[in-house]
Amino acid sequence: MPTDIIMPQMGESIVEGTITKWLKKPGDKVQRDEPLFEISTDKVDAEIPAPASGVLQEIKIGEGTTVGVNTVVGTIAVDGESAGPAKSAPAAQAPPAPKAAAPQAPQPAKEEKKGASQPPQAIASPMAPPPAEEEEEARSSPLVRKIAREHGISLSQISGTGLGGRITKQDIMAFIDRPGSAPAAPSPPAAQGAQAAAPSAPPRPAPAPYPGDLVPMSQMRKLIAKHMSESRRTSAHVHAMFEVDLTRIVNLRNKHKAGFEQRHGVRLTFMPFFVRAAIIAIQQWPIVNGSIEGENIRYHRNINVGIAVALDWGLIVPVLKNAGDLNFLGLQRGITDLGERARTKKLKPEEVEGSTFTVTNPGQFGAVFGLPIINQPNSAIMGVGGIMKMPLVVTDKDGNDSIAIRSVVHLTLGYDHRLIDGAVADQFMAQVKKNLENWSEDIG
Numbered sequence: 001m002p003t004d005i006i007m008p009q010m011g012e013s014i015v016e017g018t019i020t021k022w023l024k025k026p027g028d029k030v031q032r033d034e035p036l037f038e039i040s041t042d043k044v045d046a047e048i049p050a051p052a053s054g055v056l057q058e059i060k061i062g063e064g065t066t067v068g069v070n071t072v073v074g075t076i077a078v079d080g081e082s083a084g085p086a087k088s089a090p091a092a093q094a095p096p097a098p099k100a101a102a103p104q105a106p107q108p109a110k111e112e113k114k115g116a117s118q119p120p121q122a123i124a125s126p127m128a129p130p131p132a133e134e135e136e137e138a139r140s141s142p143l144v145r146k147i148a149r150e151h152g153i154s155l156s157q158i159s160g161t162g163l164g165g166r167i168t169k170q171d172i173m174a175f176i177d178r179p180g181s182a183p184a185a186p187s188p189p190a191a192q193g194a195q196a197a198a199p200s201a202p203p204r205p206a207p208a209p210y211p212g213d214l215v216p217m218s219q220m221r222k223l224i225a226k227h228m229s230e231s232r233r234t235s236a237h238v239h240a241m242f243e244v245d246l247t248r249i250v251n252l253r254n255k256h257k258a259g260f261e262q263r264h265g266v267r268l269t270f271m272p273f274f275v276r277a278a279i280i281a282i283q284q285w286p287i288v289n290g291s292i293e294g295e296n297i298r299y300h301r302n303i304n305v306g307i308a309v310a311l312d313w314g315l316i317v318p319v320l321k322n323a324g325d326l327n328f329l330g331l332q333r334g335i336t337d338l339g340e341r342a343r344t345k346k347l348k349p350e351e352v353e354g355s356t357f358t359v360t361n362p363g364q365f366g367a368v369f370g371l372p373i374i375n376q377p378n379s380a381i382m383g384v385g386g387i388m389k390m391p392l393v394v395t396d397k398d399g400n401d402s403i404a405i406r407s408v409v410h411l412t413l414g415y416d417h418r419l420i421d422g423a424v425a426d427q428f429m430a431q432v433k434k435n436l437e438n439w440s441e442d443i444g
Contacts, residue, residue: 002075003052007061009069010041011349017041018066018219019073024056030076037073040219043349044316054078064216147172168312220314228373235374235416242411242429245437246387249273250407256443264329264444271307272331274384274411275359277435279303279324282357285428289356291377292419306355306375307335309342310364316342317375319355329444363387369410379419382432385410 007017017039024030024037035047036056054076061073144167148155158175160167217225253268260268282289282303291298303324306317318338320326326334341347358378362370363386370383392406411432415425 002057002077003054004072005036005051005074005076007039007067007069007071007073008048010039010046011043014041014043014069014349016066016068019061019063020045020219021063022059022074023047026056026059028056030054030056038345041349042223044347044352045220045313045345046347047345050076052076052078066219144168144172147176151176218313220316224314227376231373231376234376235379236418237374238415238417238422238425239371240413240415240422240425240429241369242413242433244409244411244433245392245406246270246409247407249436249439250387252439252443260443264333266333266336268332268443269335270387271335271359271361271384272328273436273439274382274432275305275307275320275323275331275335276328276441277432277439278357278359278382279305280435281428281431283324284431285424287420287424288380288415288428290419291356291379292416293377297419300356302356304354304356306358306378307338308358308360308372308375309339311343316347316352317355317358318342318347318351319353321354327444328441332444358382359384363409369412371412372414374414374416379416380425380428381414383412383414385412 007019009015010017018041019037020040021038023035030036030050030053032051032053033049036050038045038047057075057077059074061067061071067073145155147153153172153175155167155172158167158171160171249270253270253273257268260266286299287297289300289303291300302322305320305323307320308315308317318341320331320334320338323331323334338347338351341351355375355378358372358375358381360370360372360381361384362372363384366386368388369385372381372383374381387407387409389405390408391403392408393401394404394406395401411429413425413429
């Protein structure tokens, strides 16, 4: 008998999940525990492994469909059995566009292959690309692949700057803008001829950003929209920004980052410095770690720090539990582990819930500072801006002032004024600033 593939229950409170992508197509061989399909739930996005080795016989539930837990979503013909005719779920097919030239939303029927120990391979169009291109297409979005087809571009020519080397829209548009590098193709069948004529053709202007496209929200985007709107309606948002001289920490990291990675097998980043400084301040101002429950205030015993992680497909906040009990090395290892597993969809539902305080880092993309929205049911979130060299007035131990070039970061605390008063928020941030500017802890 074939082995059923079921929608798993990813946590006690989760009753349904949405299939966002099948990583195999009917007729493909699969290995037990190999990633088979991706799901999105109210808590987390995750890759679901194959329950047995064999051949994917049938996809019963197509991409974009939400079903209850324990629903059979497909079958695997186990080794030694006949797979029978391959079947793909009708629900996975997107309706055809009314006109061939009309822009259309990414089609769920474009299935992707991914092996357990090899780079993902994708079938991105009705005409399967050569094997050398499959890996590149798996590292791109449907929109990027659409632009590539329209311009007759092989994605293997483009270096991706996104997470994990993913090719972004900005990457392909920059490639098209480069003279002589982006051959024009009026249609996919003519792409080969267009490529041959490319060297003598003038560079084609970048196409408009498809303003007519109507693309359905992903499950993650729906949840982000819901949670952000609810937070704005729930909390009385106020923000306080502090300028911090981070020169001491920048010099410390530059001095020790190579040895730190050699000793511990993990990169030394700035995030554990900010998290540790906040934890010390929370221990002095515990209300910042509190939350409102009805007409009561919950003073949480543990400090569980949510670390916002930007993904190619959205945003997720995995939680570093009991962060107040960790030393610096433990913080760095925990932050690195959560970030890596967030990007590879390996997080468990319980790892994205239970935060009591959140840290987000818009500065990694160049922002001077941000005004973050509170991550409910937290009462505060700290935003970390970009670290920049700036002229500052520096006072020496004798009280003499001078102007020096210093490494500066702007930290912003978003807090719920229903619970946290402005004076408390400012004192908390003043302590965070002091902890960073006078850093003396051993980093391991």
